[in-house]
Each structure stands twice: as C-alpha cells, then as structure tokens.
Amino acid sequence: MALPLVQSLLTDLVRIPSPNPPGDTRAIAAHIAAVMSAAGCETRILAPPNKPEAQSVIAVWGAGDPVIMLHAHIDTVPIAQNEAQHWSVDPYEAVVRNGKLYGKGSVDDKAPLAAMMTAILDAAQRGEAPQGTLVLVAAAEEETGGRLGTRWLADAGHLPQCDFIIVGEQTHNRAATAHKGVMRATVRATGRSVHATNPDRGVNAITAMARAVLALEAYHRDLSQRPHPMVGVPTCNVGVIQGGSTANAVPDSCAVYLDRRMVPREDPAAVQAEMKAVIEKVQAGEAQLSIGDFQVSNWFESTVESPLAKRFLDCIQKELGADPGPIGYLPGSDAKHLTGAVRGEMVIFGPGSxxxxxxxxxxxxxxxxxSTTTILIAFVSQTLFNK
Ligand SMILES: [Zn+2]
Structure with missing residues (x-):
C-alpha cells in the first residue's frame, strides 16, 4: 500500500540531516524547493550573506488575498556526543514502529512542515483557481534563535504581509497564542584581593555576590504576583556562578549568569530597569556590583478573533472533537520574529509535545x-476554495 503523502514527505525530510549547529540546511532546502516547484509554487532559496549555508525556502502558491503563511523550521538540534547510543533506532532513518515515526527532527519541526507541504500540494492538484495565496516558509536557524533565519527573512523584506500565520510547533494540534520571552544578563561583583591570613583587609566579591543572589531570589518570588493567563508567571533564575581562584586569597571578582523569563506584554526595557534596581539596592559594602550584557529574545502573543482565526479553530474543533484552544506554549518559537509580517492574527500549531x-x-x-494534515487541508479548502 502506498504511504500517505504526509508520511512519505516526512520520511524524506527526516532522512536529510539538518542539525544546528552547524546549521547547514542546503540539502534539505534544495529538496523542499524541488518538491514545491514541481507542484507549481513560485519558489526561492534565501540565505543571509554572513551565513550562506543557512538556507531557507519560501514557496508561494495562488494569488491575491487573503495571504496565509504556513511556517515551520527546517533545522534540528544536533545529536550530542554519546547521544546516538541512547537511541533505539538510527535517528536519520525515519523508522516506523507502532504507529510512530522516529527520528531527529521528526516532531520538531519536520512533522508540521510535512503537513503544511501536503496541504499546499493538495490545493495545487485540485485544478481550481484559488481565491488567495499560500506562502510556505521553511526557515533555517530557529534552534539558535532565528536571527539568521526568520528574523533575517523579515528584516530583509522577503516576507509578505499576511492575513493569518500558522507557525508549526508542538501543541498537540491545539492553537497556541502566547509564549514567554527570555532576557539573559550577567551580574558582576568586584572586590579587592588580599592574602587569606587577614581577609578583613580585602573586599570579598563572592560575599557581595551572595547578597545579590539572595536579592534575586526574592525578586523571583515577587514575580509570581504577575501571572499571565496562558503562560504562567515571569521567573528569574541564577544559572551559573563563577568567582575566586584559590581558598587562600580574598576573591576580587565574581559573576553570575541570569535567565529572566518574560511573560507577554512585559516591556524588555522596563524589565531591564527593574533588574538594575534590584542589584543597586543590594548592600554590598565596599564591593561594586553591576548588571549588564542584556540579551533579549522576545515573547509572543496574539488574539484569535478574526474570521480566519475562528475558522481555523473550527477546523481543529471538528477534527479533534475537543477544545481547540487557545492555549499557551512554553518554549519560544519563530512567532516572535513574525509579528511585523502579520496584519491579522497568528497561532502556533502542530502535532506532538x-x-x-x-x-x-x-x-x-x-x-x-x-489530524494536523486534515485540519490544514480543511482550513485551506474553506479559505481558498469556499468549500
Ligand atoms: Zn521547533
């Protein structure tokens, strides 16, 4: 028996490794572009000048409004050293066992990509004129933050304005409309080093940092007063501490690395100011405390009130016979880079967890x-063919 189209597409995608790092997606991009071109899509392969091997694909089918973007990423996390021995199958073979297809990237993110490709191929083979445009964005670089993938595609003007965007990630086929953002920061303590025979003559940077860590812990607890209805509370985690070089000297430096999760609608500039204020209030004696090296990866939030969004939720409801959402999504996604490309609304959607x-x-x-495929095909059919 012939494999369902979505399964044969997924098998081919899993068998083309695309680990990131290194993030060389040329082989998988060429494959996707060939499949979509053969179906009649106008297809482009694009990469940023500073990482030409990080190729993304944009395939456009149809014409006019509404413009619907189907977005999924084509890179995967790499196979770590000693990881392969923990797999019960070859991670790049796309083995099927008991109704599950195994492989690196099988669910994240090649499954939603295969479903999206299937929905476009299904539309293209109908032989009917569509009322609207489907834009497949198969993006590189998501696993390393998207700056050289979706962010670059958006900033370089390669993405059209869309009326509805579906970002493929793992939501058990519910529509997710929010995820958290991340702010990274470094706190540094500077003291004065002396021999440990008389530590009182020095200024201990580790002791000063200990006070800062406790202040950050209190700050983290206070953040739980600000829950978001879909993604929970903001948090602040001290993940790494480094300081001192030997037990017989007073340490003159210490650093900690922080991860502050932001919930939707938190202003990154305000969060930064708030964290600065936490550190400034610490009683550090003669030691100097500072916070800096801020790095932001934004949150995402959308409403689902437009007719297109409501139709998409209806398609989910019909297929699953269960609550279609909206729900929150805990990890980040490329949705945060697409807010400038949408004049309507956006959801995160796909199989698995x-x-x-x-x-x-x-x-x-x-x-x-x-089910993912059925939902996408139904949505495309109702939207572009009024059926
Ligand atoms: Zn993903």
Missing amino acids: YEVAHAYDEYVDLRELQ
Whole structure:
C-alpha cells in the first residue's frame, strides 16, 4: 500500500540531516524547493550573506488575498556526543514502529512542515483557481534563535504581509497564542584581593555576590504576583556562578549568569530597569556590583478573533472533537520574529509535545500527524476554495 503523502514527505525530510549547529540546511532546502516547484509554487532559496549555508525556502502558491503563511523550521538540534547510543533506532532513518515515526527532527519541526507541504500540494492538484495565496516558509536557524533565519527573512523584506500565520510547533494540534520571552544578563561583583591570613583587609566579591543572589531570589518570588493567563508567571533564575581562584586569597571578582523569563506584554526595557534596581539596592559594602550584557529574545502573543482565526479553530474543533484552544506554549518559537509580517492574527500549531522534541527517540504519532494534515487541508479548502 502506498504511504500517505504526509508520511512519505516526512520520511524524506527526516532522512536529510539538518542539525544546528552547524546549521547547514542546503540539502534539505534544495529538496523542499524541488518538491514545491514541481507542484507549481513560485519558489526561492534565501540565505543571509554572513551565513550562506543557512538556507531557507519560501514557496508561494495562488494569488491575491487573503495571504496565509504556513511556517515551520527546517533545522534540528544536533545529536550530542554519546547521544546516538541512547537511541533505539538510527535517528536519520525515519523508522516506523507502532504507529510512530522516529527520528531527529521528526516532531520538531519536520512533522508540521510535512503537513503544511501536503496541504499546499493538495490545493495545487485540485485544478481550481484559488481565491488567495499560500506562502510556505521553511526557515533555517530557529534552534539558535532565528536571527539568521526568520528574523533575517523579515528584516530583509522577503516576507509578505499576511492575513493569518500558522507557525508549526508542538501543541498537540491545539492553537497556541502566547509564549514567554527570555532576557539573559550577567551580574558582576568586584572586590579587592588580599592574602587569606587577614581577609578583613580585602573586599570579598563572592560575599557581595551572595547578597545579590539572595536579592534575586526574592525578586523571583515577587514575580509570581504577575501571572499571565496562558503562560504562567515571569521567573528569574541564577544559572551559573563563577568567582575566586584559590581558598587562600580574598576573591576580587565574581559573576553570575541570569535567565529572566518574560511573560507577554512585559516591556524588555522596563524589565531591564527593574533588574538594575534590584542589584543597586543590594548592600554590598565596599564591593561594586553591576548588571549588564542584556540579551533579549522576545515573547509572543496574539488574539484569535478574526474570521480566519475562528475558522481555523473550527477546523481543529471538528477534527479533534475537543477544545481547540487557545492555549499557551512554553518554549519560544519563530512567532516572535513574525509579528511585523502579520496584519491579522497568528497561532502556533502542530502535532506532538515539545517534551518529546530535543529528546532521545524523538517521534511523531502518525495518527496525530494525519489530524494536523486534515485540519490544514480543511482550513485551506474553506479559505481558498469556499468549500
Ligand atoms: Zn521547533
């Protein structure tokens, strides 16, 4: 029996490794472009000048409004040293067992990509004139933050204004409309080093930092007063501490690395000012405390009130017979880079769970993937063909 189209597309995608790092997506981009061109899409392969091997694909089918973007990323996390021995199958073979297709990237993010490709191929083979445009964005570089993938595509003007965007990630086929953002920062303490026979003559940077860490812990607890209805509370985690060089000297430097999760609508500039204020209030004696090296990866939030969004939720409801959402999504996604490309609304949607992504024996349940495909085909059919 012939494989369902979505499964044969997914098998081919899993068998073309695209680990990031290094993030060389030329082989998989060429494959996707060939499949979509053969179906009659206008197809472009694009890469930023400073990383030409990080190729993304944009494939356009149809004409006019509404413009619907189907977005999925084509890079995967790499296979770590010693990871392969924990897999029960070859991670690049796309083995099927008990209704599940296994492989690196199988669920994150090649399953939603295969479903999106199937929906476009299905539309293209109808032989009917569509009322609207489908834009497939198969993006590189998501696993390393998207700056050289979707962010670059948006900033370089390669993305059209869209009336509705579906970002493929793992939501068990519910529509997710929010995820958190991340602010990274470094706190540094500077003291004065002396011999440990008389530590009182020095200024201990580690002791000063200990006070800062406790202040950050209190700050983290206070953040729980600000819950977001879909993604929970903002948090602040001290993840790394470094300081001192030997037990017999007073240390003159210490640093900690922070991860501050932002919920939608938190202003990154205000969060930065708030963290500065936390550190400024610490009683550090003669030691100097400072916070800096801020790096922001933004949050995402959308409403689902437009007719297109409501139609998409209806298609989910019909297929699953369950609550279509909206729900929150815990990890980040490329949705944060697409807010400038949407004049309507945007959801995150796809089979499986992010807990299975980035793990040994990553898999997608093929029945769930079939549901993803059915939902996308129904949405495209109603939107572009009024059926
Ligand atoms: Zn992903």
